[in-house]
Amino acid sequence: MYGDGAESGHTFLFALNRRYIVDATVGGNAARWINHSCTPNCQAVIVHHADGNPRRDRIVIEALRDIAPGEELTYNYGIVLDVRHTTRLKKLWACHCGSPACTGTLLQPKY
Ligand SMILES: [Zn+2]
Numbered sequence: 001m002y003g004d005g006a007e008s009g010h011t012f013l014f015a016l017n018r019r020y021i022v023d024a025t026v027g028g029n030a031a032r033w034i035n036h037s038c039t040p041n042c043q044a045v046i047v048h049h050a051d052g053n054p055r056r057d058r059i060v061i062e063a064l065r066d067i068a069p070g071e072e073l074t075y076n077y078g079i080v081l082d083v084r085h086t087t088r089l090k091k092l093w094a095c096h097c098g099s100p101a102c103t104g105t106l107l108q109p110k111y
Helices: 087-092
Strands: 014-015 021-023 042-047 058-063
Touching: none
Parallel strands: none
Antiparallel strands: 014 021, 042 058
């Protein structure tokens, strides 16, 4: 869950849990370059540390299917803003993943 999305439509932030956000611009690894897709071949999974310390939780990228050599890795960013998803914000967070099932925005339906 992101806040107001910082009005950029671009992010290296990943909400790890209710307390911590990973900022991949600070010591992030190559996973920060994985793009969003509406029909992703991977998923981001939060692995909670056994000691219960939320600071030690980790994000792992898991394949959802077999991936061909050279194929781009993607996952659904699952971005849900605290504010209403207006047409303007959907456009700001426009998706160009090229999937036939593309929703046109990175913003996900609120539940
Ligand atoms: Zn898309």
